[in-house]
Amino acid sequence: MQLTTWCRWKGNRILLNGNLFFEADKNHPDDAALQLYRFLKIEYPKFHKMDLLSKTGFLLSEIIKTKANTGRFADHEIAMLFANDHSCSETDQKFEHSYLEEKAPSPALFVYTLPNIVAGEISIRNKWYGESAVYILPEFDADFFYSQTMLAANQSKAIIAGWLQLIPQTDAFIYFAEKTEKGTISTEQISQAYYSL
Amino acid sequence: MVKVYLGAESIISPSGDAETCFLKLQNGESGVKKFSARGFNKEDFFLSAFEHRNSSFSQLLKDVIQQSVNKYDKDILTSEKTLVVISSTKGDFSKGYAHALTAPAKVLQNELQLKNFPLIISNACASGVMAINVAANLIVQKKFEHIIVAGIDLISDFILYGFQSLYALSDEPAKPFDKNRKGINLGEGAAAIIISKESSAFKNHYFHWLGGSSANDANHISGPSRTGEGLYRSVLMTLNHAGVSSKEIDYISAHGTATIFNDEMEAIAFNRLNIQHIPLNSFKGFFGHTLGAAGIIETAMCMLSMKKNTLLKSVGYDEPGTTVPIHVIEKSSSAKIDTVLKTASGFGGCNASLIIQKV
Known part of the structure; x- marks a missing residue:
């Protein structure tokens, strides 16, 4: 597995393979996710129904696709793996608010109270039927991503993986690794990419 | 290739431990009861819930892990070569x-x-089966020598109101795969299984884990695929990974939540795989749907079914209720069970499966 493309999003800045891809305007009435969605010129109405965890994973995977040739793989050959430390706690709080305060449990919020929904959203968007897994880790762990990427190589030819942390601010990182003739991913590479911002 | 073994199963459920649950299931008893005024508008629901739970979440988790470790080797807990997967x-x-x-x-x-x-x-609800597969793969990779896989989820207002808001709950005992199924009974509990490359450490029975995989439906975040695509693909990959022909499968422990769409999806996937004639059951009429614990609880019950060579009745099932036929076990009976397929599906379109076999 070779690390070919990576995307880092911290606060308002987004890097693609180390270069500034987009910087959200802090003073804009729309949040960074919506500004980025517009910047990417995507037409995908489902985006607006997603929670922030799904939006973050979705947008980063869309950026990855602007550079990585994901289309060379069959629909089951790309695995997905995401992690953070807080699961979908923001949406959990919103769902709790819907039944405690608004006195109407919201099904539209409840369906996002699982951290693996983001993998489902990316699968639906791309018609990817591959393996997917979501983990909750106490902190970002480059070595964990490295070993899981190597493990994924048993059944998949590529992997889109990363850290989707939203608390206390967006601190996300997604990379694409694929089987090639050239080199292999390392813990150091993952670590360097993550700590680039 | 490293051989992977699993055993030392333990369950803490409102119906008792693993052996007690097995006997109750064999007798066709139900594990769900009516709980009054638990719904958002004080509706009654059938649940498999602890009536007086004195243990905290962490305590239950610790207890179930210790029960499993006592059936293996207590000293492994503090080893660097041991991992707990939750x-x-x-x-x-x-x-x-x-x-x-x-x-x-x-x-x-x-x-x-x-x-x-x-x-x-x-x-989501595929967590337990995926956790076992993840653990087994870590053993194959020689990252760890002993892995304790523990599943746990508890019923809360959050979960109840959520499933209720989706109209996914039944106000009667759940009837997986039955014509008159109306939805899920929620359940709670904890279960643990130990996965190891050493068979000698198991004090009682143990089995081979032959293979497992997951696949996404790429269809809908909260609705099952109408074609059973993810489940179909996952079972095909698992058979391939395990090096087992579908003809060798003696019994299927299905997901069977008792919702109209889930059970129909499974029947379609099993027919596409041409395994619709193999006896299958759902344990959710007994344990309720224990979400993240379900895959571990149900795999533990598969292990006991193999050990006792008993096909357990699918609690709640009376009449065929899917558009394509499947072989739901109507009455517990003796049968040689050497190879078992366990499947699970969940929100987010995730599907997982694994195959275990007698040693």
Whole structure:
């Protein structure tokens, strides 16, 4: 597995393979996710129904696709793996608010109270039927991503993986690794990419 | 190729431990009861819930792990070569939503003096089966020598109101795969299984894990695929990975939530795989749907079914209720069970499966 493309999003800045891809305007009435969605010129109405965890994973995977040739793989050959430390706690709080305060449990919020929904959203968007897994880790762990990427190589030819942390601010990182003739991913590479911002 | 063994199963459920649950299931008893005024508008629901739960989430998790370790080798807990894998969808809300999963893992690490921080997997209702597969793959990779896979989820207003808001709950005992099925009974509990490359450490029975996989439906975040695509693909991959022909499967432990769409999806996938004639059951008429614990509880019951060579009745099933035929077990009976397929499906379109076999 070779690390070919990576995307880092911290606060308002987004890097693609180390270069500034987009910087959200802090003073804009729309949040960074919506500004980025517009910047990417995507037409995908489902985006607006997603929670922030799904939006973050979705947008980063869309950026990855602007550079990585994901289309060379069959629909089951790309695995997905995401992690953070807080699961979908923001949406959990919103769902709790819907039944405690608004006195109407919201099904539209409840369906996002699982951290693996983001993998489902990316699968639906791309018609990817591959393996997917979501983990909750106490902190970002480059070595964990490295070993899981190597493990994924048993059944998949590529992997889109990363850290989707939203608390206390967006601190996300997604990379694409694929089987090639050239080199292999390392813990150091993952670590360097993550700590680039 | 490293051989992977699993055994030392333990269950803590409202119906009792694994052996007690097995006997109740064999007798065709139900594990769900009516609980009054638990719904958002004080509706009654059938649940498999602890009537007086004195143990905290962390305590239950610790207890079930210790029960399994007692059937294996107590000394492994503090070994660097041991990992605990936790499968849970919602964790422990008493710790706050943002720490609901990591906080109990920390408690566990401190109290059991674990060398490694537990690995937490949260993939909706497919979590348990995926956790076993993840653990088995880590054993194959020689990352660890002993892995304790523990699944746990507890019923809360959050979960109840959520499933209720989706109209997914039944106000009667759940009837998986039956014509008159009306939805899920929620359940709660904990279960643990030990995965190892050493068969000699198991004090009682143990089995081979032959293979497992997951696949996404790429269809809908909360509705099952109408074609059973993800489940179909996962079972095909698992058979291939396990090096087993579908003809060798003696019994299928299906997901069977008792919702109209889930059970129909499974029947379609099993027909596409041409395994619709193989006896199958759902344990959710008995344990309820225990979410992140379900895959571990149900795999533990598969292990006991193999050991006792008994096909257990699918509690709640009376009449065929899917558009394509499947072989639902109507009455518990003796049968040689050497090879078992366990499947699970969940929100987010995730599907997982695994195959275990007698040694």
